[in-house]
Structure formats: structure tokens, C-alpha cells
Amino acid sequence: MSDIATLDPRRIRELFDLRSDVYANRGGGFDLDFYPELHRLRETGPVHAGVVGPLVGYHGEAFFQGLPFPDLPHFSVFDFATCQDVLRDGDTFGSKPTAPGPELDLSDSVMLYFDGDRHRRYRALVQSSFVPKRGAWWSERWIESTVQGLIDTFERNGRADLNVEFCAPIPLLTICGSFGIGVADALRVREAATSDGGDRALLASILMPIISERRKEPRDDIISVLVRAEVADGDGPREVLSDVDILGFALLLLAAGSGTTWKQMGITLLALLRHPRWLEAVRADRTLLRPAIEESLRWMPTDPMFTRYALRDTELGGVAIPARSVVHLCFAAANRDPARWERPDEFDPSRPPGAHLGFGGGPHICLGMHVARAEIHTAIDALLDRLPGLRLDEDAEAPQIIGMYERGPTSVPVVWDTP
Numbered sequence: 001m002s003d004i005a006t007l008d009p010r011r012i013r014e015l016f017d018l019r020s021d022v023y024a025n026r027g028g029g030f031d032l033d034f035y036p037e038l039h040r041l042r043e044t045g046p047v048h049a050g051v052v053g054p055l056v057g058y059h060g061e062a063f064f065q066g067l068p069f070p071d072l073p074h075f076s077v078f079d080f081a082t083c084q085d086v087l088r089d090g091d092t093f094g095s096k097p098t099a100p101g102p103e104l105d106l107s108d109s110v111m112l113y114f115d116g117d118r119h120r121r122y123r124a125l126v127q128s129s130f131v132p133k134r135g136a137w138w139s140e141r142w143i144e145s146t147v148q149g150l151i152d153t154f155e156r157n158g159r160a161d162l163n164v165e166f167c168a169p170i171p172l173l174t175i176c177g178s179f180g181i182g183v184a185d186a187l188r189v190r191e192a193a194t195s196d197g198g199d200r201a202l203l204a205s206i207l208m209p210i211i212s213e214r215r216k217e218p219r220d221d222i223i224s225v226l227v228r229a230e231v232a233d234g235d236g237p238r239e240v241l242s243d244v245d246i247l248g249f250a251l252l253l254l255a256a257g258s259g260t261t262w263k264q265m266g267i268t269l270l271a272l273l274r275h276p277r278w279l280e281a282v283r284a285d286r287t288l289l290r291p292a293i294e295e296s297l298r299w300m301p302t303d304p305m306f307t308r309y310a311l312r313d314t315e316l317g318g319v320a321i322p323a324r325s326v327v328h329l330c331f332a333a334a335n336r337d338p339a340r341w342e343r344p345d346e347f348d349p350s351r352p353p354g355a356h357l358g359f360g361g362g363p364h365i366c367l368g369m370h371v372a373r374a375e376i377h378t379a380i381d382a383l384l385d386r387l388p389g390l391r392l393d394e395d396a397e398a399p400q401i402i403g404m405y406e407r408g409p410t411s412v413p414v415v416w417d418t419p
């Protein structure tokens, strides 16, 4: 991908800076370590009335994830077992909001908010493109060339902020590539995906020409999978997806694909750089990289909470939950539940493997998790191969992991040995 060098680093920094306006109403600038508070809350009960942010001392605005429904009762769940129970009980807890708001506006076209059979039918349309055996397709077609192309741009410099120069563009270019969108339009896609609720007009202006081309002549990409997909609503006849359906899918995949992995990659890199013992161990034995990535997803998931809505009166952890309540599942807290993990605050890739909630769970478990894992793995593997002596840049401003509803590093400043 030779045009990688044409990406504008200033614009990347604007679009991928948690402290910028882009992330203002996702609590991007929140810079406290909320884990001690999460422990304190869990210790006094698995379920609390209220929303995670205010419960840990964040009172800023939030646009998404069930947060803006002031008239509904809100509850937050802090332990692993209760989070699992909610994720698995789709009859009691749905994903479709129970009140009007920005998410309800999207809930007719974005499968994150679909429930039951409809969710299963729509997810099945794209599932086969995201299973582990498609890993080579993602790696060889998109990820490997992006990773190597980016390292080419800074390899001789001896220092870089990997957050902006590396972590941010990899998932963006991967998901855009898989939709037939070139490097030149990738940052505009990110712009469309980050505006509140998604800028459908901007996205449509980029995607509609590709959709109509692929309707005529399908290629080996995700947009061709979508234009050929047929779905029936209820018992009705099977029909190809409308342009609106395709745009809904595209918005979700482009936003989720470009907006999460870069932060988790940064968190994993920082965790390794700050634990040189683990960095050296992974450098010497690459089979340790996979457990290090899983441990980062447990230890500090970039998406610390997601939402469900109570479909009937129920009870959780001894707390009565009225129908229509918003139930916030705090994956960050669940992933450090001492009932499940010893020394939960420690980043320890050698701990026995065990399912975590970094990618959620139940029917909505992250569709892109194998792609995300492949991106982070390919990226760190290549850095360790190509940048000898890679280490934290002690002269740069110390990086911090920040954010309330989306978490990631402020920077990943590194140096390495150059000839």
C-alpha cells in the first residue's frame, strides 16, 4: 500500500486524540484511574442504582451506550457473574433501547441494537467473513501490507509516537480496505463514523458509488458480501439488502472496526513497554504475544461498558430492576473481579487463560474480535522484528491511559536503535 505515506498525521492526531472534541461526549478527557472506585463499588454489592460514570466521579456528557435517558431508571453491574447472566438472558435484557433517543434512531438499521431472531439473521449475513478461518484473508489482503507500509514511513527516524503513526491507521485502513475504500478516503470515513450517530450523508457519498459498482460486478470484499446478501424479515420472502441496510451495516463495521482496536493496541503496547520483563519475554518467544494481548483485553478493555434494557420487571444481585430500566454492564470492573482472577490489578500474561469480557459476551459478542486480535498481533510482531531495542521514550511526555466510556493512551512514545 504505497499511498500510506500520503496520510496526513495532523488529521490523524485530531481524529484519534481522546482529549479532542471528537471524544468530548464519550468522556475522552477523563484522566482518573477508575479501577479503585470500581473495586469499592463491587465490594459493596454487584449491582448499584445509577450510571458507571457518575458513580466513579465523572459527570460529563455522554452521547451513547444507554447514557442519555434521564427519565429511565439506570443500574450498573460490577461483577463478572452478573454481567454474564445479563449478556446470556436475551429474554429479559434486550439491546434495543426502550425509549426514544439517538440509539433508538439507529436501532432499525444497526444490528448492535437488534434482538432475537432478527439479530441472528442479520449477523449471519456477515459472520462467515469474520471467523478465524478467514484470518489469512484479512492478514494477507489488508493487515500485513498496512503494518509494513507504516513501519517503512518511520523506521529510519529512531523514534515515533506509535499511537498516531501506527496504532490509529492500522484498523482504519484494514476495515476501509475490506470495504473497497482507498487510503485517500479513509480519514473522511473516520470523520463520518465519529460524528454523533454517524454522518450518513458523508458515508453515503463515499460508499454509494462502490455499492453500485459491486452490484454490477462483485469483488472479493465485504461490500460485495453485503450486496449479494439476502434476508427475510419474519416469514416474508428473501430479499437482497436495501442500500439503507447496507449503509447501516457499513456504519457499524466502519465505526467499530476503526474506533476500538487502535486503543487496545496502544494499551497492549504500553503495558508491555512498562513491563520490560514481559516485553523481553515476548520478543524472545512470540508464542507469548497472544496471551499478552488477551491479558490486555482483560486488564484494561478499551470499551469498559455496554448497555442492555430490561424487557420486564426482574431482579439482579438482590436489586429490583423495573421494566424499561437501562442496565450498564461494566466490563472493566467484571474483568478485575477477584472472585474470578487472583491479583486482578496485575498485568500478568502468564495467568491461566479464562474467558474475559473485553469483547463482551452472548449473542452480540464482538463480531470483529478475530480481526482485532490479528491486527494487534501482526502489528506488535512486526515492530519487534523491525525495530531493535524498542523501548519507551523516557524523554517524551509520560503517556497516560485516559477516557471514561472509551479508554486508550494519550501517546505511545518509543525509541529504538538505528544503524
Ligand code: HEM
Pocket (backbone or CB within 6 Å): 095, 111, 112, 113, 123, 171, 175, 252, 253, 256, 257, 258, 260, 261, 264, 301, 302, 303, 306, 307, 357, 358, 359, 360, 361, 363, 364, 365, 366, 367, 368, 369, 371, 372
Ligand atoms: C480490540 C478491539 C475491539 C473491542 C475491544 C471490541 C469490543 C466489542 C464489544 C464489547 C462488543 C459487544 C457490544 C454489546 O454487547 O452490546 C462489540 C460488538 C461488535 N464489534 Fe467489536 N470490538 C473490537 C474490534 C472490532 C472490530 C475490528 C470490528 C470490525 C471489523 C468490530 C465489530 C463489532 C460489531 C459489528 C459488533 C456488534 C456485534 C453484534 O451486535 O452482534 N469490533 N465489540
